[in-house]
Amino acid sequence: MKVPLTWLIAAGIVLGAAPFLGLPANYESLMYLVFHWIALATSWNLLSGYSGYFSFGHGAFFGIGMYTTATLTTRFDVPFLWTLPAAALIAALFAIALGAVAFRVRSVRGELFALLTLAATFVVATIIVNTPIDGGSGVYLSAVPVPVLSPRPSGTFYLMALAVALVSVVIALTVYQSRFGLGLFAIHDDEDVAEVMGVPTYRYKLAALALSSGLAGIVGGIQALFVSYVTTADTFGVTLPLTVVLMAVLGGTRHWLGPAVGASAITALLYSFTSGDSALIGKIVMGLVLIGVILFMPQGILGRWARRPHPKPPRTATTTSTMTATSVKSEQSPHAASIAVPAHVPGAMPADVLLRTRALAKSFNGVNALAGVDVEVRRGEILGLLGPNGSGKSTFINVVSGHYAATRGTVDLLGTHIAHLPAHRVAGSGIARTYQIPRPFAGLSVLENVALPAMFGAERLSRREAEAQAWQWLAFTELTARAGALPDALNLHQRKFLEFARALAARPKLLMLDEVLSGLTPTEIDAAVALIERIRARGTTIVFVEHVMRAVNALCDRVVVFNRGEVLATGLRAEVFARPDVIEAYLGKPLEATAERAAPPGPEAAGMIAHA
Numbered sequence: 198m199k200v201p202l203t204w205l206i207a208a209g210i211v212l213g214a215a216p217f218l219g220l221p222a223n224y225e226s227l228m229y230l231v232f233h234w235i236a237l238a239t240s241w242n243l244l245s246g247y248s249g250y251f252s253f254g255h256g257a258f259f260g261i262g263m264y265t266t267a268t269l270t271t272r273f274d275v276p277f278l279w280t281l282p283a284a285a286l287i288a289a290l291f292a293i294a295l296g297a298v299a300f301r302v303r304s305v306r307g308e309l310f311a312l313l314t315l316a317a318t319f320v321v322a323t324i325i326v327n328t329p330i331d332g333g334s335g336v337y338l339s340a341v342p343v344p345v346l347s348p349r350p351s352g353t354f355y356l357m358a359l360a361v362a363l364v365s366v367v368i369a370l371t372v373y374q375s376r377f378g379l380g381l382f383a384i385h386d387d388e389d390v391a392e393v394m395g396v397p398t399y400r401y402k403l404a405a406l407a408l409s410s411g412l413a414g415i416v417g418g419i420q421a422l423f424v425s426y427v428t429t430a431d432t433f434g435v436t437l438p439l440t441v442v443l444m445a446v447l448g449g450t451r452h453w454l455g456p457a458v459g460a461s462a463i464t465a466l467l468y469s470f471t472s473g474d475s476a477l478i479g480k481i482v483m484g485l486v487l488i489g490v491i492l493f494m495p496q497g498i499l500g501r502w503a504r505r506p507h508p509k510p511p512r513t514a515t516t517t518s519t520m521t522a523t524s525v526k527s528e529q530s531p532h533a534a535s536i537a538v539p540a541h542v543p544g545a546m547p548a549d550v551l552l553r554t555r556a557l558a559k560s561f562n563g564v565n566a567l568a569g570v571d572v573e574v575r576r577g578e579i580l581g582l583l584g585p586n587g588s589g590k591s592t593f594i595n596v597v598s599g600h601y602a603a604t605r606g607t608v609d610l611l612g613t614h615i616a617h618l619p620a621h622r623v624a625g626s627g628i629a630r631t632y633q634i635p636r637p638f639a640g641l642s643v644l645e646n647v648a649l650p651a652m653f654g655a656e657r658l659s660r661r662e663a664e665a666q667a668w669q670w671l672a673f674t675e676l677t678a679r680a681g682a683l684p685d686a687l688n689l690h691q692r693k694f695l696e697f698a699r700a701l702a703a704r705p706k707l708l709m710l711d712e713v714l715s716g717l718t719p720t721e722i723d724a725a726v727a728l729i730e731r732i733r734a735r736g737t738t739i740v741f742v743e744h745v746m747r748a749v750n751a752l753c754d755r756v757v758v759f760n761r762g763e764v765l766a767t768g769l770r771a772e773v774f775a776r777p778d779v780i781e782a783y784l785g786k787p788l789e790a791t792a793e794r795a796a797p798p799g800p801e802a803a804g805m806i807a808h809a
């Protein structure tokens with residue numbers, strides 16, 4: 198992890214010495230351009246490559262930086278170097294104002310976000326050109342003294358651009374390796390799931406945008422002095438954002454160094470054709486190279502290295518599931534220890550309530566998926582949540598976990614209202630869930646998928662600790678051999694267990710399992726049932742949505758039966774299953790077939806209900 202940083206510092210020292218060793222001035226100017234584009238492309242990538250929010254507004258932040266420096270140096274005689282922090286700050290403040298609005302609206306993603314940022318660029322340009330900031334005639338900086346950092350002004354520009362390029366790349370590397378970075382990549386892959394797993398998506402996007410635009414502002418400030426004549430026409434076009442996007446995509450947006458590689462390649466290519474009449478040829482060649490890369494290397498030049506090296510299990514982590522089952526059991530989490538684990542006596546329920554919903558409702562365009570349910574989950578129990586397809590079980594989990602906001606009603610976790618908290622705070626308060634249709638982060642390895650909730654869930658472990666624990670949960674769910682794989686490479690059974698491992702890694706107080714057993718063989722079900730028992734023994738309370746009656750009978754003392762979004766019955770399993778209305782809800786009417794499930798409860802359930 199430290200190796201790339203050491204190399205970057207070494208490169209910085211060597212490159213920084215060049216102007217003092219008599220580098221020809223035209224090379225200094227070429228290198229200025231290379232560094233300039235490295236800083237712009239890398240800063241763009243912090244938001245757009247990492248989190249997937251493609252911005253076409255980088256020119257706006259860059260331009261704001263340019264005009265900040267131009268205004269402060271020419272009108273207020275502020276020494277040039279002092280204007281650079283101001284350029285960063287004003288660009289970042291503008292970005293935060295933009296993001297504070299755009300990021301609140303769920304639908305502003307993808308191309309809408311790109312268009313919005315482009316529109317913001319034109320708004321900024323219009324304001325600047327029609328106010329005394331520019332006044333329509335541009336701003337001359339030719340009288341502004343260039344600070345003396347090296348023997349020649351071209352060396353000074355070289356050094357300033359080198360510094361901001363290095364700072365950008367070091368920030369990109371640091372973010373890439375941090376909790377923040379993993380959160381951004383999770384937002385890139387599935388923002389809603391990231392939020393439900395505890396990633397404060399709004400804050401993260403805003404921070405990435407502010408960082409990205411602040412750096413662009415500094416680059417703009419330096420460029421203002423470099424070109425010494427600033428106009429809105431040259432500043433706020435689409436050329437800059439387009440170039441930056443192409444550079445980053447060429448190099449690889451999922452790699453911290455990708456944009457720098459792309460920027461160097463394109464700048465060198467363009468420069469090598471600028472002599473004589475070959476500028477046009479240069480642009481054509483650049484276009485062809487880009488087409489080739491997009492067709493044959495869609496992940497960019499560094500795409501194949503963008504994923505972290507295949508992780509290896511730490512020596513302490515055992516790899517057989519039986520051994521780790523005991524080791525996970527023995528290292529109880531602090532909060533698990535603090536919850537009194539009730540003895541498992543069938544029929545005798547612990548009195549205290551962990552979670553309670555009152556009149557909880559959710560409707561989708563007038564369809565009442567949940568029509569006001571009162572459910573109590575008691576500490577330490579496994580509560581079976583049953584009901585025919587479409588009866589609202591998954592919606593219940595979606596609303597309690599914050600994936601969807603409730604239409605009305607309350608949710609209390611240990612006396613705290615959580616119904617209107619953002620989903621990441623619900624996760625932080627100790628609720629984890631699985632998705633009935635697995636929703637892994639497609640660009641993260643299996644190990645990273647499991648480490649993420651450990652870093653963002655109730656316990657907020659460091660990345661190292663989280664990965665160490667993730668190995669244990671992978672062994673627990675028999676996924677150790679697939680740790681380095683991408684989720685796409687897993688079969689359905691493994692994807693279900695990956696969901697399971699992710700929810701467990703959050704170390705929740707309340708774990709909500711949405712049909713984790715469907716599609717498994719009887720032997721696999723037995724193993725999973727034993728696993729769920731062990732989790733409950735650790736002090737975790739479980740809400741268990743399942744159609745596999747064998748598992749329900751083995752695990753659940755109390756059950757709640759939903760029908761058409763309402764609670765039909767609640768109580769001890771044997772009593773509830775004996776009720777005629779429950780049997781009718783399952784068997785008396787034709788079951789609505791949904792695409793979600795392969796088979797209705799069918800004869801197996803009928804037999805089980807009859808036996809119960």
Ligand code: ADP
Binds near residue numbers: 561564587
């Ligand atoms: P279950 O999990 O019990 O099978 P669900 O909670 O998935 O049932 O669905 C309950 C009802 O809500 C169904 O009629 C379903 O079509 C509807 N529903 C669930 N999610 C959505 C959604 N995102 N948009 C529209 N309707 C939905």
Ligand code: MG
Binds near residue numbers: 591
């Ligand atoms: Mg469901």
